[in-house]
Amino acid sequence: MLLSVKRIDKLVGYADVPITVIVELYSEGRDLDETIEKNILNNEIASFDFECYEFDVICLVDGWTLRDWMGLRGTQPLNLPCGLKKSHSTYLENYKAVADNKAESKREQESDGRHIVTQQADASQVVDRSKKAVGLTIMFLAMIAIFTGIFILSVHGLGSYSHLGWLFSAIGVIGLIASALTIEGSGANDTRCQKCQSNRITFLNEGEEYKGTYSKQESVLNKNTGYTEFARVIKTDFWVTEYYKCDLCSHTWTKSYIRSTTSN
Numbered sequence: 238m239l240l241s242v243k244r245i246d247k248l249v250g251y252a253d254v255p256i257t258v259i260v261e262l263y264s265e266g267r268d269l270d271e272t273i274e275k276n277i278l279n280n281e282i283a284s285f286d287f288e289c290y291e292f293d294v295i296c297l298v299d300g301w302t303l304r305d306w307m308g309l310r311g312t313q314p315l316n317l318p319c320g321l322k323k324s325h326s327t328y329l330e331n332y333k334a335v336a337d338n339k340a341e342s343k344r345e346q347e348s349d350g351r352h353i354v355t356q357q358a359d360a361s362q363v364v365d366r367s368k369k370a371v372g373l374t375i376m377f378l379a380m381i382a383i384f385t386g387i388f389i390l391s392v393h394g395l396g397s398y399s400h401l402g403w404l405f406s407a408i409g410v411i412g413l414i415a416s417a418l419t420i421e422g423s424g425a426n427d428t429r430c431q432k433c434q435s436n437r438i439t440f441l442n443e444g445e446e447y448k449g450t451y452s453k454q455e456s457v458l459n460k461n462t463g464y465t466e467f468a469r470v471i472k473t474d475f476w477v478t479e480y481y482k483c484d485l486c487s488h489t490w491t492k493s494y495i496r497s498t499t500s501n
């Protein structure tokens with residue numbers, strides 16, 4: 238007689254708690270000949286090979302009977318199912334803590350995994366490359382449209398095809414604006430933190446330091462004559478320092494440049 242008992246749990250968290258499968262072999266007149274015992278974990282199969290007149294199969298967990306089949310007979314191979322269900326929870330009180338600890342540590346591992354994922358891929362650190370590619374493609378097509386328009390206008394002047402030339406040029410200009418907006422939206426041109434590449438940046442403060450005043454020869458527009466002419470102007474320079482902070486990694490940095498004011 239070939240017998241196999243396969244365990245498939247419907248109750249999660251107790252896969253390592255063994256189920257004991259006991260096979261009791263009887264001779265005619267129900268005299269107990271032999272008892273065979275095997276432990277199985279979740280998804281395991283207990284296999285038995287024996288000769289007898291009649292047999293019982295009992296599945297136990299922690300001494301409690303989950304399921305039994307009494308007075309089985311026959312010669313064909315037999316497959317029996319077993320497994321832990323929700324209704325068996327009361328039998329598993331001795332194991333609960335263990336199972337909970339395992340579930341807890343599994344949850345911790347999972348949340349650790351999530352933490353790493355968020356660290357790796359904060360949205361503010363990523364440039365939308367496909368959006369940037371779309372923007373560059375639109376820009377390329379827009380340039381072709383503009384050059385086509387200019388070409389038509391240069392060949393046909395204000396002749397019969399000129400409206401086509403203007404049309405192509407207009408499409409090209411609209412395309413250039415659309416591509417600029419798309420590339421801007423991808424975050425490719427954003428100011429970013431040098432440390433973590435995030436674009437979540439806060440402008441903290443601005444400091445201005447007087448550097449000096451000097452006179453300089455410059456071309457200026459004479460409003461009376463309408464012509465540009467050279468004139469001496471007074472320039473004052475300030476050393477400007479801007480303070481920034483990254484919202485993501487708290488990195489701080491400064492950006493400095495010279496701001497010039499002009500007075501006559």
Ligand SMILES: [Zn+2]
Nearest residue numbers: 430433483486
């Ligand atoms: Zn940062």
